[in-house]
Amino acid sequence: MKHLLAVVLSSVVSRVVSPAARAALAAALVVPFASAQDLLVQASRIVIAPDTVLTDGQLLVRQGKIAYVGSDIPAEARARATVVDYGQAWIVPGFVLASGLLGQERDLAEGSLAFTPDLRAAEAFDPWQEELQALGTFGITALALSPSPRNVAAGLAALVKPGSSRKDAKQGGQLAAPELQLVLSLSEAARNQEREPTSLMGAKDLLRQTFTAAGSATQGGPDLAVLRQVLGGTRRVFVHADTFAELSAALDLARDFRFEPVLVGAREAEKLLPRLVQQKAGVVLGTLSPEARLQQLRLPSQLAQAGVPFCFGGRPDQLRLSAVLAVRAGLDRTTALQALTRMPALLLDQQATIGSLRQDHAADFAVFSGDPLDLDARHLGTWVAGVRVHGDAPKASKPAATSSSTAAAGAR
Amino acid sequence: MRILRSHVPFATACLLAAGTFGTLPAQEPTPPATPPEATKPAAPATAPTQPPTPPAEGQGRRPRRQAVVLEAGTVHPVSGPAIENGVVVIRGERIVAVGKKGDVEVPENAVVRSFPTGHLYPGLVDAATDAFTDAGLRGDGSLDGGAQLAMDLHLRGDRDDELAAAGITTAYVTVRSPATMRGQGALVRPKAGGFEVWTGHENAGLQLRMTNGPGPTHALQRQQQLDGYASTFDGLEEYRKARTDHEEALKKYQKEFDEYLAFHQKKKDAEKPKDGDKPKEGEKPATAPAPAAPAEGPPAGERRRGPGGRRGEGGGGGGGGNEPPKPNGGGEELEAALTQLIAVLTQDPPKQDPPKQEPKPAGAPPAQGGAPAAPAGDKPTEKKDEGPKRPTYPKAPAKDPQKDALLRVLDGELPLRIEAHRPDELQSALQLQQKNNLPLLVLEQAYGAAAVIPAIAAQGTSVVLTEVLPNSMPEQYRDFDTAALPAQLQAAGVPFAIATGSARRASLLPLMAASAVGAGLDRDAALRAITLSAAEILGVAKDTGSLQQGKFGDVLVTDRPLFQSDCRVLFVASKGRTEFEAK
Numbered sequence: 001m002k003h004l005l006a007v008v009l010s011s012v013v014s015r016v017v018s019p020a021a022r023a024a025l026a027a028a029l030v031v032p033f034a035s036a037q038d039l040l041v042q043a044s045r046i047v048i049a050p051d052t053v054l055t056d057g058q059l060l061v062r063q064g065k066i067a068y069v070g071s072d073i074p075a076e077a078r079a080r081a082t083v084v085d086y087g088q089a090w091i092v093p094g095f096v097l098a099s100g101l102l103g104q105e106r107d108l109a110e111g112s113l114a115f116t117p118d119l120r121a122a123e124a125f126d127p128w129q130e131e132l133q134a135l136g137t138f139g140i141t142a143l144a145l146s147p148s149p150r151n152v153a154a155g156l157a158a159l160v161k162p163g164s165s166r167k168d169a170k171q172g173g174q175l176a177a178p179e180l181q182l183v184l185s186l187s188e189a190a191r192n193q194e195r196e197p198t199s200l201m202g203a204k205d206l207l208r209q210t211f212t213a214a215g216s217a218t219q220g221g222p223d224l225a226v227l228r229q230v231l232g233g234t235r236r237v238f239v240h241a242d243t244f245a246e247l248s249a250a251l252d253l254a255r256d257f258r259f260e261p262v263l264v265g266a267r268e269a270e271k272l273l274p275r276l277v278q279q280k281a282g283v284v285l286g287t288l289s290p291e292a293r294l295q296q297l298r299l300p301s302q303l304a305q306a307g308v309p310f311c312f313g314g315r316p317d318q319l320r321l322s323a324v325l326a327v328r329a330g331l332d333r334t335t336a337l338q339a340l341t342r343m344p345a346l347l348l349d350q351q352a353t354i355g356s357l358r359q360d361h362a363a364d365f366a367v368f369s370g371d372p373l374d375l376d377a378r379h380l381g382t383w384v385a386g387v388r389v390h391g392d393a394p395k396a397s398k399p400a401a402t403s404s405s406t407a408a409a410g411a412r
Numbered sequence: 413m414r415i416l417r418s419h420v421p422f423a424t425a426c427l428l429a430a431g432t433f434g435t436l437p438a439q440e441p442t443p444p445a446t447p448p449e450a451t452k453p454a455a456p457a458t459a460p461t462q463p464p465t466p467p468a469e470g471q472g473r474r475p476r477r478q479a480v481v482l483e484a485g486t487v488h489p490v491s492g493p494a495i496e497n498g499v500v501v502i503r504g505e506r507i508v509a510v511g512k513k514g515d516v517e518v519p520e521n522a523v524v525r526s527f528p529t530g531h532l533y534p535g536l537v538d539a540a541t542d543a544f545t546d547a548g549l550r551g552d553g554s555l556d557g558g559a560q561l562a563m564d565l566h567l568r569g570d571r572d573d574e575l576a577a578a579g580i581t582t583a584y585v586t587v588r589s590p591a592t593m594r595g596q597g598a599l600v601r602p603k604a605g606g607f608e609v610w611t612g613h614e615n616a617g618l619q620l621r622m623t624n625g626p627g628p629t630h631a632l633q634r635q636q637q638l639d640g641y642a643s644t645f646d647g648l649e650e651y652r653k654a655r656t657d658h659e660e661a662l663k664k665y666q667k668e669f670d671e672y673l674a675f676h677q678k679k680k681d682a683e684k685p686k687d688g689d690k691p692k693e694g695e696k697p698a699t700a701p702a703p704a705a706p707a708e709g710p711p712a713g714e715r716r717r718g719p720g721g722r723r724g725e726g727g728g729g730g731g732g733g734n735e736p737p738k739p740n741g742g743g744e745e746l747e748a749a750l751t752q753l754i755a756v757l758t759q760d761p762p763k764q765d766p767p768k769q770e771p772k773p774a775g776a777p778p779a780q781g782g783a784p785a786a787p788a789g790d791k792p793t794e795k796k797d798e799g800p801k802r803p804t805y806p807k808a809p810a811k812d813p814q815k816d817a818l819l820r821v822l823d824g825e826l827p828l829r830i831e832a833h834r835p836d837e838l839q840s841a842l843q844l845q846q847k848n849n850l851p852l853l854v855l856e857q858a859y860g861a862a863a864v865i866p867a868i869a870a871q872g873t874s875v876v877l878t879e880v881l882p883n884s885m886p887e888q889y890r891d892f893d894t895a896a897l898p899a900q901l902q903a904a905g906v907p908f909a910i911a912t913g914s915a916r917r918a919s920l921l922p923l924m925a926a927s928a929v930g931a932g933l934d935r936d937a938a939l940r941a942i943t944l945s946a947a948e949i950l951g952v953a954k955d956t957g958s959l960q961q962g963k964f965g966d967v968l969v970t971d972r973p974l975f976q977s978d979c980r981v982l983f984v985a986s987k988g989r990t991e992f993e994a995k
Binding site: 138290317327333369 | 881882884914916920923926927929931932935975976977978
């Protein structure tokens with residue numbers, strides 16, 4: 001009964017209130033996050049994007065965004081700003097996790113129904129949740145809070161950012177984008193013996209029927225409206241699939257209904273590389289662990305060689321280690337760093353605001369004592385929207401005359 | 413007993429047979445004769461541990477094993493600062509020189525391997541791995557302290573065997589079985605496609621589990637279990653005393669038995685009839701010396717052969733006892749000798765009461781040798797006024813391999829390696845060391861060690877850490893910051909090593925050390941933790957763990973600094989032999 005009421009209310013709100021208004025409403029729920037004071041952030045190495053590196057670089061942060069980069073910083077702004085000097089450290093774009101539950105498995109899936117594409121993960125967002133606040137300790141500045149793969153069509157993901165867990169400045173997280181991709185699931189988790197579908201073929205058939213219905217009708221509820229957005233190319237689709245059969249089923253649906261899927265998990269993706277390339281599919285990998293099979297550790301480099309866009313995913317606390325293990329198994333560093341930053345932003349269609357430190361992007365960055373892809377580099381701090389959410393404050397000093405230069409990625 | 417003429421042919425046959433095969437020793441079986449052209453057993457597949465002995469002078473010199481010179485952009489000896497453009501010279505199994513190129517003399521005809529941009533390190537030392545063990549051994553809950561893991565190691569045929577390719581040239585093999593006492597781990601030297609157990613280090617540590625792992629347990633429940641470990645060393649001194657007493661008793665037995673034999677031999681010699689006198693009926697003939705009286709049991713470790721009594725040796729019936737008597741004047745003397753021999757063979761054993769039937773303790777070995785001691789009060793066969801009593805063979809105490817191992821731990825010959833996770837478990841381990849004055853204690857997987865570091869440092873305990881990769885702990889241990897632990901141990905002066913814990917992670921050993929650097933550990937200390945410090949904890953630092961003259965030629969060459977994630981292994985040598993080379 002409770003669920004039915006929630007569905008009805010959600011349906012009414014989505015019909016009555018425009019998307020822009022809904023976003024504004026969501027933003028209003030967020031405590032103002034950005035710092036009022038300009039910040040001049042400097043370090044011996046600033047990775048604007050994996051292919052753009054500043055040595056002895058500077059960034060000007062204003063209202064939570066990157067206002068200027070390097071030599072573009074006006075002298076007046078430079079003089080007024082508070083200096084944040086990280087000395088010999090490396091500054092990289094904050095890591096982006098393209099899919100995560102933050103431990104809210106139960107609240108991010110409607111267990112009694114398998115098909116709920118219009119439910120929104122933003123409805124379950126808790127800005128003070130411990131797992132959200134901990135993201136900063138792992139260098140993660142943005143996460144796509146995703147409905148659970150327990151449902152065949154679980155709902156819409158939301159982009160969230162961690163707040164500050166510092167004792168001297170506690171601050172809740174923020175909901176950066178309330179409606180992102182539609183999350184589907186053909187994985188074993190979606191096959192439930194207590195309700196339909198109970199099999200992979202049942203799950204595939206359910207999606208096929210609903211996509212067909214959405215394509216052939218103009219009326220229908222909010223669930224079909226979401227599917228029509230997918231068919232119209234205005235909404236991305238993430239599909240949880242691990243095995244060859246599951247991946248094949250996902251690619252079949254994508255081919256038949258003409259959308260470009262992002263496959264989450266994709267444990268056996270190496271068996272379908274040509275299809276992934278042909279259908280322009282993306283991949284969000286699961287956690288890579290030290291005990292993983294060699295084939296699993298080599299998958300990122302195989303995807304890179306085949307030209308399949310991919311990013312690292314899985315457990316937030318293992319995100320950096322996953323990238324390190326992939327480098328150890330043969331992936332080049334530039335691609336690995338890209339798979340932590342810009343690529344997940346691309347797959348989430350959020351590359352205009354996160355994933356790099358270009359002008360007008362969010363001032364979300366992580367600071368390390370060296371290359372973050374080397375484990376001997378100490379994680380010094382994490383900043384979100386120009387606010388330090390993790391790590392100690394560096395020494396403030398007068399800004400030196402900049403001599404920043406741009407270098408191609410890979411020049412170490 | 414009357415000697416019958418019908419016995420003569422039988423006795424003759426016996427004498428001839430004895431003469432053919434020569435004198436039999438008194439107690440030990442005759443080793444089989446080795447034909448002069450017998451070949452030596454084939455050399456084992458593993459490399460020999462000792463270099464070949466050069467021939468004696470004047471017999472032609474065998475060529476010395478060719479020297480190998482390794483040049484690298486940077487040499488990291490570990491025992492000293494890094495050397496730019498360094499050189500390591502290896503002859504045979506050992507390093508003969510380390511230094512800067514140009515400062516080190518390069519032997520003539522040496523094989524030179526050059527890695528201009530490479531980094532040369534000592535071969536890595538993995539202080540804990542499960543390599544070369546199978547699932548059966550790892551899950552064996554019936555292991556005890558006497559189990560020797562070295563006896564059950566073998567290749568698994570998968571990448572878990574590739575320690576050498578990862579640069580590991582020494583490894584301590586153990587298993588985390590569910591048993592409490594997990595046997596004795598072994599030191600091995602990984603090789604291309606295999607391994608060899610390090611001679612002399614087959615039993616390199618005694619493993620004890622003092623934890624139930626991360627599963628939910630109540631502190632009181634854990635404390636009850638931990639209290640049970642306090643009795644591990646109980647009864648050891650009594651066991652040691654029993655064995656020592658037995659050894660003393662054996663010596664005493666041997667001495668008394670020798671005296672007993674000597675007395676009776678002397679007596680028999682005195683009873684020898686004069687030449688020409690025929691032996692009276694019933695008397696023993698004089699031509700052949702009387703054999704020694706049959707013993708109740710041979711000395712420890714020896715077994716008797718044949719029926720009846722011991723075969724005498726030397727003049728006591730051996731020199732004459734097993735060889736046919738030389739003919740000295742015809743058939744009558746021969747017949748007399750044969751008659752005497754028959755008398756010996758058919759002599760009744762000394763009378764003694766039948767042994768008491770005493771229940772044997774479980775596991776007690778069978779009594780060695782012959783009849784058990786005569787019960788108290790039994791009269792000796794000899795007359796009271798004729799010589800020493802026949803001594804009774806001392807009964808050996810039941811052998812207990814686990815107690816033997818524990819005694820070696822008490823004596824400082826074998827380290828005790830305890831797996832303990834939580835602070836209360838670690839405290840119990842330290843109390844066990846203190847109570848029993850254990851010289852060598854190594855704590856494994858000491859995740860909660862931060863809370864007890866002062867006690868660890870005070871007791872001189874070493875630590876081996878395996879879970880130092882970031883955020884690698886199970887949920888129940890999330891509060892233990894194991895990545896930061898190495899730095900804390902270093903600050904307290906506690907000897908520690910970083911180990912893989914699993915063959916599957918062999919190639920990640922450098923990354924584990926790098927992770928510790930990222931959490932605050934000094935870079936040199938991190939390198940030491942996977943080389944020299946690990947060798948020190950394993951007791952082999954004089955042979956490996958650093959690039960120093962006299963140590964084994966165990967080296968690893970990489971294409972870039974070891975702690976970088978994309979570091980590639982280019983070359984690995986173990987005792988100067990190439991075990992891996994990148995294509």
